[in-house]
Amino acid sequence: MTIPMQYGLLLAAILFCIGLAGVLVRRDVIFMLMSVEVMLNAAGLAFIVGGAARSSADGQVMFIFILAMAAAEVSVGLALIIQLYQKFKTLDADSASQLNG
Amino acid sequence: MSELLWLIVALPFAGSLLLAMAGKHLPRLAAAIIGVGSVALSAIVMLILGLDFLHGNPAGVPIHQTLWQWINVSGFSPGIAFHLDSVSLTFVFVITFVGALIHLYAAPFMWKDEGFARFFSYMNLFVGFMLLLVLADNFLLLYLGWEGVGLCSYLLIGFWYKDPANGYAARKAFTVTRVGDTAMVIGLFILFTTYHTLNIQDILVATPHTWAPGSTIATTTAFLLLGGAIGKSAQVPLQTWLPDAMAAPSPVSALIHAATMVTAGVYLIARTHVLFELAPVVQSAVAVIGAVTLIVAGMAAIYQHDIKKVLAYSTISQIGYMFVALGVGAWSAALFHFMIHAFFKSLLFLGAGSVIAVLHDEHNMYKMGGLWKKMPVVFWTFLVGACALSALPLITAGFYSKDEIIWQAYASDKGSITLWLTGLAGAFITALYTFRMVFLTFFGKAKAEPAYRQGMGMTLPLVVLAFLSFVGGFIQLPDNMGHVTLFSHFIQQVLPATTPTGTAVIAGLPSGHAAEWIAQLIAAIVSIAGLTLAYRLYYNKPFPAAEPVRNPIQQFFFKGWDFDLLYDKVIVQPIVFFSRIDKNDVIDQFYTGLASVAGLFNKGLAATQNGKLRWYAMALAIGAVITLTILLST
Amino acid sequence: MNILFYIAALIAIFATVRMVTGTNAVHSLLYLIVSLLSVSVIFFLLGAPFIAALEVIIYAGAIMVLFVFVIMMLNTGSGGVRKEHELLKASTWIGPGITSAILCGEMLYVLLAPAFHPMNRIEIPPAAVGALLFSKYILIVELAAFLLAAGIIGAYHLGQKPKLSHHRYLKNEEAAT
Numbered sequence: 001m002t003i004p005m006q007y008g009l010l011l012a013a014i015l016f017c018i019g020l021a022g023v024l025v026r027r028d029v030i031f032m033l034m035s036v037e038v039m040l041n042a043a044g045l046a047f048i049v050g051g052a053a054r055s056s057a058d059g060q061v062m063f064i065f066i067l068a069m070a071a072a073e074v075s076v077g078l079a080l081i082i083q084l085y086q087k088f089k090t091l092d093a094d095s096a097s098q099l100n101g
Numbered sequence: 102m103s104e105l106l107w108l109i110v111a112l113p114f115a116g117s118l119l120l121a122m123a124g125k126h127l128p129r130l131a132a133a134i135i136g137v138g139s140v141a142l143s144a145i146v147m148l149i150l151g152l153d154f155l156h157g158n159p160a161g162v163p164i165h166q167t168l169w170q171w172i173n174v175s176g177f178s179p180g181i182a183f184h185l186d187s188v189s190l191t192f193v194f195v196i197t198f199v200g201a202l203i204h205l206y207a208a209p210f211m212w213k214d215e216g217f218a219r220f221f222s223y224m225n226l227f228v229g230f231m232l233l234l235v236l237a238d239n240f241l242l243l244y245l246g247w248e249g250v251g252l253c254s255y256l257l258i259g260f261w262y263k264d265p266a267n268g269y270a271a272r273k274a275f276t277v278t279r280v281g282d283t284a285m286v287i288g289l290f291i292l293f294t295t296y297h298t299l300n301i302q303d304i305l306v307a308t309p310h311t312w313a314p315g316s317t318i319a320t321t322t323a324f325l326l327l328g329g330a331i332g333k334s335a336q337v338p339l340q341t342w343l344p345d346a347m348a349a350p351s352p353v354s355a356l357i358h359a360a361t362m363v364t365a366g367v368y369l370i371a372r373t374h375v376l377f378e379l380a381p382v383v384q385s386a387v388a389v390i391g392a393v394t395l396i397v398a399g400m401a402a403i404y405q406h407d408i409k410k411v412l413a414y415s416t417i418s419q420i421g422y423m424f425v426a427l428g429v430g431a432w433s434a435a436l437f438h439f440m441i442h443a444f445f446k447s448l449l450f451l452g453a454g455s456v457i458a459v460l461h462d463e464h465n466m467y468k469m470g471g472l473w474k475k476m477p478v479v480f481w482t483f484l485v486g487a488c489a490l491s492a493l494p495l496i497t498a499g500f501y502s503k504d505e506i507i508w509q510a511y512a513s514d515k516g517s518i519t520l521w522l523t524g525l526a527g528a529f530i531t532a533l534y535t536f537r538m539v540f541l542t543f544f545g546k547a548k549a550e551p552a553y554r555q556g557m558g559m560t561l562p563l564v565v566l567a568f569l570s571f572v573g574g575f576i577q578l579p580d581n582m583g584h585v586t587l588f589s590h591f592i593q594q595v596l597p598a599t600t601p602t603g604t605a606v607i608a609g610l611p612s613g614h615a616a617e618w619i620a621q622l623i624a625a626i627v628s629i630a631g632l633t634l635a636y637r638l639y640y641n642k643p644f645p646a647a648e649p650v651r652n653p654i655q656q657f658f659f660k661g662w663d664f665d666l667l668y669d670k671v672i673v674q675p676i677v678f679f680s681r682i683d684k685n686d687v688i689d690q691f692y693t694g695l696a697s698v699a700g701l702f703n704k705g706l707a708a709t710q711n712g713k714l715r716w717y718a719m720a721l722a723i724g725a726v727i728t729l730t731i732l733l734s735t
Numbered sequence: 736m737n738i739l740f741y742i743a744a745l746i747a748i749f750a751t752v753r754m755v756t757g758t759n760a761v762h763s764l765l766y767l768i769v770s771l772l773s774v775s776v777i778f779f780l781l782g783a784p785f786i787a788a789l790e791v792i793i794y795a796g797a798i799m800v801l802f803v804f805v806i807m808m809l810n811t812g813s814g815g816v817r818k819e820h821e822l823l824k825a826s827t828w829i830g831p832g833i834t835s836a837i838l839c840g841e842m843l844y845v846l847l848a849p850a851f852h853p854m855n856r857i858e859i860p861p862a863a864v865g866a867l868l869f870s871k872y873i874l875i876v877e878l879a880a881f882l883l884a885a886g887i888i889g890a891y892h893l894g895q896k897p898k899l900s901h902h903r904y905l906k907n908e909e910a911a912t
Contacts (some may be wrong), residue, residue, distance in 0.1 A: 002240030008781065009846045011744045015751055015770075017839035022755035023718050024831030026889040030760055030806060032714070034767050038751055041794065045774055057863045057878050060786050061872050064864070067793055070877040070887030078805045079893035086896070087810050096791050722834045729841045 008049030015042035029084065029093045033077050040070045103153070103164040106183050109193060112143040117225035124218025133208040137222025137708065140204045140228050144197035161187050161594030165238065179299055180450075184238035187594045191436055192235040192361075192368055195443045198229050199360050202562035208353035209558040214350075220260060224356070227253035231361050235368055240289050240299040243369075246283075247333070247655055251278055251364045257353040258346050270345040277342040281332015281505025285369075288325030291318065296395050299534040305375045314379050323380035327387060329499050334420045335368030337394045343665045344401075345418055347409040354409060359416045360443035367423045367439055371432055374493045374596055378430075385515065388428020392523040395421030397662055399530035403537065404651070404659040407464040408453045411538050414492065414661070416446055418527060422506050427526060429516045430511035432596035433577075433589035434502070440588075441573050445489035448566035451484035455559060456542060459551040466538060467644050471547030478560045480543050482567040484488055487539045489570040491532035493631060494625035498574030503528065505579065508620050513599050521620075525627050540639040549592055556691025580617060742781050747773040761790040764799060784907045785861035 014037060020090020023037030044063045080093065088095050108465050118140025124132055136435035147344040154164065170180050186192070197549035202223060211220050227250060234246030244609035260272030291298065294302050295311065295318070330336075357363070370377060370387060377384045395418045402414035419442050451612035456472060456479065457464055473480040507528065546697035578585040589598070657663055683689070709720070749769035757763035775790035868876060 001811045003737055003829040006846050007740070007744075008777070008841060009779070011747065013839060013842040013846065014748055015774075017835040017842070018748070019809035020722055020830050021828075021836065023713060024722060024834065025828055026755070027715065029802055030762070030802070031755075031763065034763060034802065035755060037767065037794075038754070040769065041771060041774060041790075041849050044759045045777065048778055048781055048783050048786060051859070052783065055753060055857050055859070056762040057859050057867045059860060060783050061868050063783075063786050064789070065866065065872075065875060065879055068883055071793065071798060074801055074895065075886045076803070078801055081546075081805060082808070083893055091809065093714045096714075162782070719831065722831075722838065726834060726838050726841070729838065729845075733845065734839060 005049060005053045006048065008052070009046055010044040012042045012049065015039075027093055028091050029081050030091060033074065033081070033092060036077075037070065040066055040073075086097070102650065103150065103185075104166065105150060106164060106166045106185055106236070107168055108231060109143050109150070109197065110138045110183070110236060112146070113225040113229035113232065117222050117229060120222035120225065124222055125286065127218060129212065129217055132218040133212075134223055136218075136225055137201070137204040137208055139225055140197060141201040143228070143232070144201040144340040144353050147193050147197045150185070151194060152365060154185070154190060155734060161591070163595075167238075172496075176297060177293075177299075179239045179241040181242065182238040184302065185236060187591045188368070188371055188436065188596065189235050191440060192364075193588050196228060196231050196235065196361050199443050199447050199566070199711075200231075200356055200522060202565055203352050203356045203360070203451065204455075205560050206562040206574055207252055207350075209556050210352055210454060211350065216260065219258075223253055223256045223260070226356060227257070228361070229253075237687040238293065239301060240304075242586065243301070243372075244286070244289065244400070247365065249328070250357070250365065251275065251282070251333075253558070254278075254346070254357050254362055257357060258349045258685075260350060260353070263349070264348075267348040270342075270348040274342040274346050275341040277339055278332040281329045281339055282675050283328075284325045284332075285329025288322050288329070291322045291325070301372065305373070308375050309381060312379055315381060316379070319376065319379040323373075323376045324386070325477070326369060326376065327390075328381055329629055330366030330369045331390065332366075333369075334363050334416050334424070336366070336421065336424060337397055338664070340394060340398065340417050341661065341668065343461060344410050344413045344661055345536050347407070347413050350633040351409070351450055351457060354412070355447040355450035355454070358413065359446040363416060363420060364439050364443070366421070367420065367427065367435055370556075370598060371436060372428045374427075374432060375686070377427075381515075384428055384430070386428070388425050388510075388515070388520055391421040391424025391426075392520055392527075393421075393430055394418065396523060396530070397500070399527050399534065400658050401661040402534040403530065404655050405534075406466055408456065408466050408469075408538060408542060409464060411449070411466075412446070412449055412453060415449075415531065416442075417532065418531065419446065422503060422524070422527065425510055425520060426506040429510050429513040429599070430597075431506060431513055431522065431599045433592035434599070436592055436596075437588050438502040438506055441498045441570070444573055445486040445565055445570035446501060448482060448486040448563060448570055448595070448679045449490065451559075451563055451566070452479050452486060455479045455555055455563075458463060459555070460549045461552060461671060463549060466541040468548050469542045470545040470549075472551070473542070473543040475547070475551050476555075478563065480538055482560075483543070483562040484539065485567040485570055487535045491535040492528055492624070492628045493532075493632070494621070496571070498570050498572065500625075500628075501574035501577060501579070504624050505577070505619055507624050508579065508617060509599055512616070523623060527629045529631040532628040533635050536632050536635035537639045540641075541644070543557055546643065547642050555632075579621070580614065719731070736780065740777060743773040743776040743780070749779070764802055764806065768795050768799055771799075782858040783860065785864055798867075886887075 019035045019038030019042060022038065023032050026032050026035065044066045047059040047062040047066070049059070051057065051062075084096055085091060116135050119135055120127075120132060127135070150164075154161075163184055165182065166183055167180045167182040170178055172179055179675040204221070207220070207224065230246045230249030230253060232246075234243055237243035237246060255271045255275045258274050259268045261267050275538065292304055293299055296307055298304065308319070318533065332339045343358060351359065377387065396412040398417035398421060402411050402418065405411045405414065419438070423435045423438050423442070426432075426438060445654055455476070456469065460469060463469065480517060485497075489497040492499040492506075494500050494505040507521060507524040509517065510516045510524050526597065577586065602713055651659055660666070709716075747770050748772065750766045754763045754766035754770060757766060771790060771794045775787045775795070778784075778787035778790060
């Protein structure tokens with residue numbers, strides 16, 4: 001009846017890497033932000049799996065913190081996207097490269 | 102009462118800090134109230150403390166206040182501590198009182214300037230540092246104030262920084278005084294290595310027991326301290342910065358470059374008088390430097406056409422008188438002249454500033470004229486200041502202060518007939534250039550119209566200062582005229598009295614009161630002669646408004662005896678020449694190579710900073726892969 | 736019950752892949768929601784019903800609604816879709832794809848190495864989570880509160896429209912750029 005812990009962690013790793021690929025490939029900042037959400041969610045999944053393997057609530061506590069962080073990150077990130085769009089009239093992340101040294 | 106001492110210093114600093122932080126957001130009126138109010142409050146505290154000191158403390162026991170310990174390293178523990186005795190009190194009185202009046206004048210004067218709050222922030226900072234300088238109980242704190250006022254002088258000379266000439270003048274002032282300051286620091290090092298403390302009173306008590314009079318170490322130290330005093334007080338050969346410092350706004354010239362900061366050298370020598378008495382050679386050098394300076398600067402002042410430069414050279418020359426007094430051991434005469442000079446010279450600067458301002462920033466005296474009817478208050482107060490500066494006998498404060506110096510240059514045991522004659526020649530030149538200035542500016546045909554009338558804020562300080570330049574002299578009258586010794590008695594709580602020779606310097610001349618009468622008569626005749634000559638040469642003469650053509654000798658004096666040219670040829674150009682030769686030696690190439698390697702790295706690393714978010718994310722991912730790979734392979 | 740885990744896992748992977756490769760922002764968002772919902776099913780199966788509920792309410796609910804708002808507000812139109820389509824060529828994918836694949840492979844290698852370790856399906860009630868949250872982790876809870884406050888202020892500040900500057904220096908600067 002039990003599923004090996006590895007499988008849960010495997011799923012987390014795969015989701016994380018798909019999200020990473022999304023961040024690296026996409027130029028549209030909205031897509032990048034969504035991919036980051038996937039990565040955060042994958043990290044949260046890994047915590048839950050760890051917590052389940054040890055039958056402790058710590059994993060879930062960590063997930064709640066990740067959730068809070070994700071909420072803050074998304075609100076600021078979306079506000080930044082709006083600013084970016086107002087300034088550059090595009091959502092292309094590569095066009096906002098004024099910080100090049 | 103005496104525990105309020107720290108407030109005198111803290112108030113201007115607080116004002117400065119407030120204006121520096123919030124000045125941009127404050128309305129002008131609030132900035133003016135803070136800027137003027139902090140110094141005025143400081144002056145009020147000083148008056149309360151000073152009256153308390155005078156009445157409740159007839160013996161003049163110094164007030165000492167330690168706020169906290171500054172540093173404590175292996176026995177070296179200077180404190181943030183203040184020492185108030187009669188000498189410091191004289192300086193504090195002038196700094197806060199004259200300072201408050203000048204601040205009051207500056208508020209309407211600078212009203213239209215966009216850097217209004219910045220100006221008052223610097224001014225308050227200056228007052229704070231100057232008070233720190235004169236109240237410090239150890240040399241380290243004194244030196245902090247010393248450099249602090251130098252910094253404020255730099256900031257204020259370059260206040261109108263948009264004109265590169267002002268920035269150049271500021272840098273020149275900073276660099277030239279730095280020469281003297283370096284000498285002074287070395288002198289302080291010698292004091293510290295000998296006594297392992299920098300506490301001024303401790304050192305002054307210890308010096309006569311450890312150093313023999315005339316010994317090499319005493320002479321060296323006194324000489325090095327004299328270097329600092331010369332730089333700050335603009336004496337020959339470091340006087341070249343002060344005329345250029347006139348690029349500052351007129352209230353700054355009045356406060357910093359006439360009344361207070363430039364007299365810091367006088368304070369330093371008076372404060373360390375024990376040291377100078379141990380080094381008779383240096384003390385006579387002080388007198389000689391003062392004598393040379395007063396002639397050099399006086400001659401230069403005669404040929405200036407810029408009204409502020411006349412006053413600048415005049416300031417150098419008057420400080421020369423103070424140095425003569427210090428050099429002959431007439432300590433109280435030097436401080437008395439310092440105080441009176443602060444009154445009338447700041448008055449003259451403020452008057453000149455008013456004239457310049459109402460004539461649309463016109464500095465050239467040949468383009469002024471006939472202003473006495475149009476600006477009566479400025480004219481009459483300016484005239485009082487001019488009379489005091491040229492020491493017209495009996496009525497002006499300048500007569501009593503300067504006459505005392507000239508008399509002591511003759512009568513003191515360190516005085517000589519040469520110093521006396523130099524002083525008299527200086528008095529003649531002073532009267533000449535002063536009344537040349539008055540006649541050119543206020544009499545003759547009007548060449549420019551005043552643009553506006555001044556308000557009360559600007560005339561009140563002029564009137565108060567004129568009053569002080571008039572009556573300030575009566576607190577100290579010579580032996581033969583009433584013999585009032587309020588000031589010298591007060592100063593002699595700290596500084597020794599002058600030792601008279603007792604005999605005539607030259608056989609055949611009378612001594613005692615008879616000699617003093619004769620000397621005063623001669624001094625009076627000399628200054629009136631100077632006035633008369635100025636009247637004959639400059640009163641109501643139709644000068645062209647253009648700059649006069651000068652023959653080579655006049656040009657030489659106009660340029661301040663060509664000291665700038667000399668320094669340029671002897672010091673600046675050789676250094677530039679050698680550094681140009683030395684630019685490409687092996688060592689430099691090594692460092693240039695290092696710099697270019699660093700530059701290459703910079704270029705390589707800068708290329709990675711292309712501002713693309715995905716590029717950075719990719720770098721993160723590759724970093725994670727590499728880290729994980731290394732972890733797995735070990 | 737195990738089969739539920741595998742199905743949910745496959746759906747999560749499939750939906751996430753579609754989200755990353757999609758060209759239409761709204762479609763991708765819907766795929767993301769599907770992915771999050773399936774992960775919440777997994778949470779439920781792993782004995783974390785509270786977290787599963789949070790995942791649905793906060794992640795798939797609140798945060799995704801924010802995304803919807805922003806996408807609708809900006810309304811980039813179909814031009815963006817076409818541009819994105821051109822970007823999804825093999826040459827753009829090859830570098831990030833290989834990097835992610837290597838990372839994934841390494842993680843799989845690490846995860847498959849140790850011995851079997853079962854995941855218990857003992858349900859941990861929300862009360863236990865809450866008790867732990869406000870005892871052992873109270874400091875982090877406060878830090879998270881700070882973070883959220885900073886997020887609110889930051890979002891408010893950044894979301895404002897740029898005010899018209901009346902200062903003449905700034906005006907000159909704006910004219911120059």
